[in-house]
Amino acid sequence: MKNNRQTLVTRFEEKLIAKLENENIIITTDNFNFINKYYDVVNKQNKLNNITVYYDGALTSIRFLETWKHIPLVLYVNSIGSHRMFFHLMPILRQMNVRIFLSNQTPQNFVDLQIMASLGICSGIYFSTTKMDWNKFADLQTYAIYSKNKHAAVEPFNFILSNYKRESRLDFNTVYYNDPQKFLHLNAEGQIALNADDLKAGKFVLENISLIDSLPDNQDYIKETTKWQQHFLDKTHCAECLAWRICLGKFVETIDDQKSCANTMTELLDGVEHHQQRLQNQQNNQNQQKNRR
């Protein structure tokens, strides 16, 4: 596969896929009927990163097929649905290579994410509303970072935990493919947009993938990748927020008098640093023991 190149995110278009070669590809869809076909076609001359299904319904209303077992799937669903049915799904879900995202729309979803993680299903929260239940978010975060019980990864906490480096900004929009340094979005004609919103709005920066080497000098790309600086020019709360380095103003529309987002995200930052320190100490101890031997 092409190294250091963005992963391409696109709906399935056979002609387009045929034109691409050695690309890392994510297929987005709202249809479960052709999952196996997508997998086979994309993998012919490219590498399928995953198939992401945006499904306007409950997880338990999806009929999982045995033939999907080897296919990396990412599901965005509204809720998990009835718990009783969810537990019935567990045997097949456990065999799948799947990550399930629930929206922040209902407090129950935060609880359900924790249940899924504790049962070994990789999961994540996605933000479909600016009305955020920060207490629930904080509970989930505490679980994702501090819980000593074995559990599967919960996004975006897992991403932040694994990728945080104190000397660089971390954009957890990567989890949702909205980071043009890592993902580009293609329409059926192969025109390239910098994120999902631009794709929807028909705002393209390149006419096709052969022009990708010019992207670093593209003014829209530069604007998009440096738009964080506007916070500093405007001296927003976010520029003065302790959690800036892992949030980059993602919750700016939710800022309240209690600064709930800043408090929660700062706790997250402290937790992440604490976690890394613990790993570092473990590593140091192991090295010391090795040296003594």
Next chain:
Amino acid sequence: MAVIIFKATEKCNANCIYCGVVKKHQDIVMDCELLTSIFHKINVYLLKYPREKVAFTWHGGEVGLLGADYFNTAYDIVHQQCPNTWDRIEHLVQSNMTVLNQDIIDAFKKLGITQIGTSYEYYDGIRGLGKNRDSMAYNRRFFQGVNLAERNGLTWGFIYVVNKKSLQDPLKLFIYLTNLNLRSSPMFNKMYDYDKQEDSLVINQDEYADFLGAILPFWLKHRDRYPSAKPFSLFYNSIVEKRVQMGCEYMGHCTSRWVYIGPDGSTAQCGRAGDFGIMKYPKIQDATLEEIMFHKDRDVIDTRQITLPETECKDCPLWGICHGGCVLDAYMDKREHGHKSPNCAWVQKFIYKYWEPITGIKVEMYNKFTKKA
């Protein structure tokens, strides 16, 4: 390492309140003949001292106003004049970032420059462009420069000049500035009082100590997050880790290490001496680099290191951190070189009011020849 603060121009496109250079209104740009002769002299110096290196710091004014051609010419001159010593000349640059373009960046890279030193201001109307000090226009251009540098793989570090406005909320300011560049936290310098015209923004020694003191507990708690925030890291390394590495003003050993060279070839002890117009040495046209670096007038700096521990700094447990402070400040204060710097006051207040009570670590860094700890 000899440090040359080299100002081929003192022109600047900005108009920052606390800048001593901009007030000189100098428009001269050093010509190629003089530039050639300077590198010739550096070559002679390096040939005589084969283990010596030179840190050649392009400073201004705003160096970007020199344009890419100037730097490309300088590159050619270096390689002509210093055929066997050019690799012992490290080029560094200080720029306000607001006039950089791709050609200049390419020229920097050709000279081996990998990092740009700069400054940034949070409050409006302090750093800015034009008569009205337009900060927004300045900051926008600053970010364009930053983006260009970063796209070309150059890193940048910056100084923040602590002024009266900074005292409003030191911690908020600290967080903003450290968020701005996660790779390299700023150095918080005290604003200098160049001509007392704008003294409404100049802070006194107590205020500077209080500013640092307001940040210290937070910095100590999150030291790993902000390892390069100065002067906190400098104090920590010196006192706790016993690696004394304060800024040049506090090391007491700048005697034959620094020199300023101005656009007309004038020389002085260092960049600030050049700005103040004090501790001047012969013009570079009239002397060798060696004669300037080891000029007898520099002896006062060494002498001061011997006399101060017997006099004004006698038995001071902070000697090992501060060494009497910067000779320039002492001279500006008392018009004599032999005194301690007035900055002694903030160092003492910072240590005794904040550092020792907060950390519980007593500072006992006496002069080892005059007092045993």
